Amino acid sequence: MKYLITGGSGLIGSEITKLILEKNEDVFWLTSSKKNKTGVKSFSWNINKNQLDENCFQDVDVIINLAGAGIADKKWTADRKKELIDSRIKSTQLLFETLKRRQNKPKSIICASAIGIYKNQNNHLLNEESEIGTDFLADLTNQWEIEVNKFETIGIRVVKIRTGIVLSKDGGYLKSVAAPVKYGLAAALGNGKMITSWIHITDMANLFLFASKNEKMRGVYNGVAPNPVTNYEITKQIAKALNRPFFLPNIPAFLLKIAFGEMAAVILMSQNISSKKIEKVDFKFEFEDIKDALENIYK
Ligand SMILES: NC(=O)c1ccc[n+]([C@@H]2O[C@H](COP(=O)([O-])OP(=O)(O)OC[C@H]3O[C@@H](n4cnc5c(N)ncnc54)[C@H](OP(=O)(O)O)[C@@H]3O)[C@@H](O)[C@H]2O)c1
Numbered sequence: 001m002k003y004l005i006t007g008g009s010g011l012i013g014s015e016i017t018k019l020i021l022e023k024n025e026d027v028f029w030l031t032s033s034k035k036n037k038t039g040v041k042s043f044s045w046n047i048n049k050n051q052l053d054e055n056c057f058q059d060v061d062v063i064i065n066l067a068g069a070g071i072a073d074k075k076w077t078a079d080r081k082k083e084l085i086d087s088r089i090k091s092t093q094l095l096f097e098t099l100k101r102r103q104n105k106p107k108s109i110i111c112a113s114a115i116g117i118y119k120n121q122n123n124h125l126l127n128e129e130s131e132i133g134t135d136f137l138a139d140l141t142n143q144w145e146i147e148v149n150k151f152e153t154i155g156i157r158v159v160k161i162r163t164g165i166v167l168s169k170d171g172g173y174l175k176s177v178a179a180p181v182k183y184g185l186a187a188a189l190g191n192g193k194m195i196t197s198w199i200h201i202t203d204m205a206n207l208f209l210f211a212s213k214n215e216k217m218r219g220v221y222n223g224v225a226p227n228p229v230t231n232y233e234i235t236k237q238i239a240k241a242l243n244r245p246f247f248l249p250n251i252p253a254f255l256l257k258i259a260f261g262e263m264a265a266v267i268l269m270s271q272n273i274s275s276k277k278i279e280k281v282d283f284k285f286e287f288e289d290i291k292d293a294l295e296n297i298y299k
Contacts, residue, residue: 002026002059003212004106006091007066008040009033011171012112012163015205016064030056032067047091052098057106062212065111065148067091072176076136076263085140092147100154108157110211111148115162115197115224115271117141123195127274128162128220135265145220157218159211164224164273168201169297178238186239187248189256192232194270197224200287200296210283217281226275226288234290241294 003020005013008029017040020027029042030052036042043056047067069087074080092111099105118126119133132142141162151158165173180186199207204223211217229237232250239246256264275285287293 001061001212002028003062003064004028004030004056004060005064005066006030006045006095007068007112008042008064009036009038010066011168011201012166012204012208013064013066014038014170015168015201016208019205019209028056028060030067045091045094047087047094050090050094052094054098054102057099057102057104060106061108063095063106063109064208064212065092065095065109068112068144071114071116071137072263072266075261081136085143088140088144089147092144096147096150096154099151099156105154105156108159108212108215109148109151110159110161110208111144113145113160113162113220114141115164115222115273116266116269117145117162118271118273120270123193123270123272125272125274128222128277136262137265137269157215159217160220161207161211161223162220162273163204164197164199164222164228164271166201166204167198167293167297170201173198174238174297177235178242181235181238181242181244181246184244185248186235186244186246188232188235188250190231190250190253190268192230192235192250194231194268195228195272196231196234197222197228197271197273198234198290198293199223199225200285200293203285203287206286207278207283214281221278221281222273222275223278224273224275225285225290225293226279227290228272229290237290237294240291241298 043053045052069083116137119131
């Protein structure tokens, strides 16, 4: 198998790359970065200039499409929102338009999506058929899925992984949440009852590779572990795994809204997401329980 990853230098892409190289398979990156010191063979693209080095497609079987500016990295100003959209939509369009006119195409594209696409329904368990939301994040994710669906029209199998909260000590949710916990400042957010549908980084990377090889998979799959937990529970378990106290009162939602503006929606999001569909196609999770996942991450 030969893989091409967009956004390969990010949290999920780096883990996928590591697993591919461990299996002695081939991987290229299509990157927006000028410098890449990892040794992974990289080709460049410039989404805003509609430029892409087509050599990146040489003998590639699968594209893993992860590129996108970090959702929770900066406040959502109008410019930032545009960047969040363009980095996902324009990049996917550029891939599509380039592949459409090429003779040799990869067989599959496995694209990141997000559980933020769903309309929150009072913590009811949501599956891949559940209603899509109308807020900024849901709309962005939905637009991204619509763009990637177009690859089916040119004979490329499409799988979209509606990714949950990825747990890794190298970045993402735990990097921001665990920082205060490390200093003994663990506190649940809002009312602490929001459901966090999480997934361990190893399972996340394995799921992208599983979908790459399983040609029967098509369409959307939730990328979450089987046992979501409340915000209170995950914060308590992070403190436990780090051997730190957990006694502070919750941080009220209104303070988070003042600090983060519209982006507080990501922090206060409550999504109870089902993993049944991915289990039905025989994907095996290494980490089903939050305690085991965090112990492994902080061992
Ligand atoms: N981590 C999570 O918990 C989570 C949850 C739900 C959905 N997702 C989605 O899954 C995808 C991968 O997640 P991740 O956590 O690995 O993200 P990440 O660590 O932020 O990495 C994303 C990568 O996208 C590329 N990128 C960044 N800004 C860009 C821009 N303006 N234009 C084009 N490319 C840009 C960069 O790669 P290059 O420098 O190589 O171009 C970057 O390393 C993202 O689209 C994210 O929204 C993640």
